[in-house]
Amino acid sequence: MSSAIILILLGSGIYLTIGTKFFSLTKLNYIVKHTFNNMFSKKTSGVGDVTPFQAVSTALAATVGTGNISGVATAITIGGPGAIFWMWIAAVFGMTTKYSEVLLAIYYRKRTKDGRYVGGPMYYIENGLKMKWLACIFALCASIASFGIGNMVQSNSVADSLNATFNINPITTGIILSLATTLVIIGGIKRIGSFAEIFVPFMAALYIIGGLVILSINVNMIPKIITLIFDHALSGHAAVGGFTGATVMHSIKIGVARGVFTNEAGLGSAPIAHAAAITDNPVQQGLWGIFEVLVDTIIICSITAFVILVSGLWNSGLTGAGLTTAAFETLLPNSGFIVSIGSLFFAFASIIGWEYYGERCIEYLFGHKVILPYRILWSLMLIVGAISDLTEIWLLSDVLNGLMAIPNLIGVIFLSPIVFKLTNDHFKINKANHIK
Known part of the structure; x- marks a missing residue:
């Protein structure tokens, strides 16, 4: 992702945060009460296909990926510990970007002839800005990019890992992944939502609890690590041995890029899942967008970063998932x-x-008739990804991810007056009704 797109994403987040009067920070208690505290509540009002938590779980399923493990490690080795501080800064402003996307997805969503609720950037660009051509560009980039970053790259990483650890043939891994995926996606958003509602909290809890156990054992190191992060963020230090250019600006670039990439705020992907949520309140569903960034970046990515820094291996020459694994093993054998x-x-x-x-x-782009062929192709491409060299796919996916952000942010920024008005009205009503 280019530096220009990273700056546009960050700048958009700052603009939206100011426009909503920093409510993602000042109303944090309200946000927690209406997200974390209601995660498993079945009490919903309005229309849609899945519960608000199932919608955010589906979005988190796509957002929480290998980047939370290997991507954070790479950011530290390239940009130094200071990159984590800038990752947090990107997340703080990204919360409002994600909130705005989700709000607009609900506001402009539509109901299909067969009764499903669909939405996302293509719908708020077309119906809000009356620019169908731009909506089609987003949909085209996203549909192609999905086969890279969301399909072949993922199956390839799983196949490589299982082959290296357990000597499992990559084609076997690809076939198993293909069959398991088919069983979930064949039921559409309702089955995906039911799956994600159980699977995502389980996988996140496993990793979070494991990391917190390790950090609790080394709790005396936490103040030193926080100091290290802030020191490197503001002064800049070389990261990997022999690497001499990790300046403050380099640390900012790496940290912001990792923050944007890991939570996908501004890319326009997550609002597609949120649009199916059962709700009659765009602002209320938008709060789940903030929840998403908090879980993905502020919690999971931070745990990875702290374990790596506490282990002292961040400048050992290791990188990626190998560094994260070594850090866990160093602090707690066999972990x-x-x-x-x-x-x-x-x-x-x-x-x-x-x-x-x-x-x-x-x-x-092509109507309801393409859904079944698409699902079949999706499952087959997992096998292809498991056995292929994906160097060029990585590059193409990265470019297309960046291109997704441009039409999406045009939509979000030009429709921001709606975001500001709905947000302001929501909290005015709550204040009048003494709702906290």
């Missing part, structure tokens, strides 16, 4: 399986979540 299982679960969840994104985009 590396947490990373291995986490990588497997996160990758499978991403496959499921991105299938739904791509399916909605391809349906927008």
Whole structure:
């Protein structure tokens, strides 16, 4: 993703945060009360296909991926510990970007002839800005990118990991992934939502608890690590041995890029899942977008970063998932399986979540008749990805991910007056009714 797109994403987040009067920070108690505290509540009002938590679980399934494990490690080795501080900054502003996307997805969603609720950037760009051509560009980029970053790249990483650890033939892994994925996606958003509602909290809890256990054992190191992060963020230090250019600006670039990439705020993917939520309140569902960024970046990515920094291996020359695994093993022998299982679960969840994104985009372009062929192709491409060299696919996916952001942000920024008005009205009503 280019520096220009990263700056546009960050700038958009800052603009939206100011426009909503920093409510994602000042109303944090309200946000927690209406998201974390209601995760498993079945009390919903309005229309839609899945509960609000099932919708956010589907979005998190795609968002929480191998980047939370290997991507954070790579950011630290390239940009130094200071990159984590800038990752947090990107997440703080990204919360409002994700909130705005989700709000607009609900506000402009539509009901299909067969009774399903669909929405996302292509719908708020077309219906809000009256620019169908731009909506089609987003849908085209997203549908193609989904086969890269959400399909073949994920199956390839799982196949490589299982082959290296357990000597499992990559084609065997590809076939198993293909069959398991088919069983989930064949039921559409309702089955995907039911799956994600159980699977995503389980996989996140496994990784979070494992990381917190390790950090609790080394709790005396936490103040030093926080100091290290802030020191490097503001002064800049070389990261990997022999690497001499990790300046403050480099640390900012790497940290912001990792923050944007890991939570996908501004890319326009997650609103596609949120649009199916049962709700009659765009603002209320938008709060789940903030929840999504908090879980993905502020919690999961931070746990990865702290374990790596506490282990002292961040400048050892290791990088990626290998560094994260070594950090876990150093601090708690035989705990590396947490990373291995986490990588497997996160990758499978991403496959499921991105299938739904791509399916909605391809349906927008070509109609309902393409859904079944798309699902079949999606499952088959997992086998192809497991046995292929994906160097060029990685590059293409990265470019298309960036291109998704441009039409999406045009939609979000030009429709921001709606975001600001609905947000302001919502909290005015709550204040009048003494709702906290």
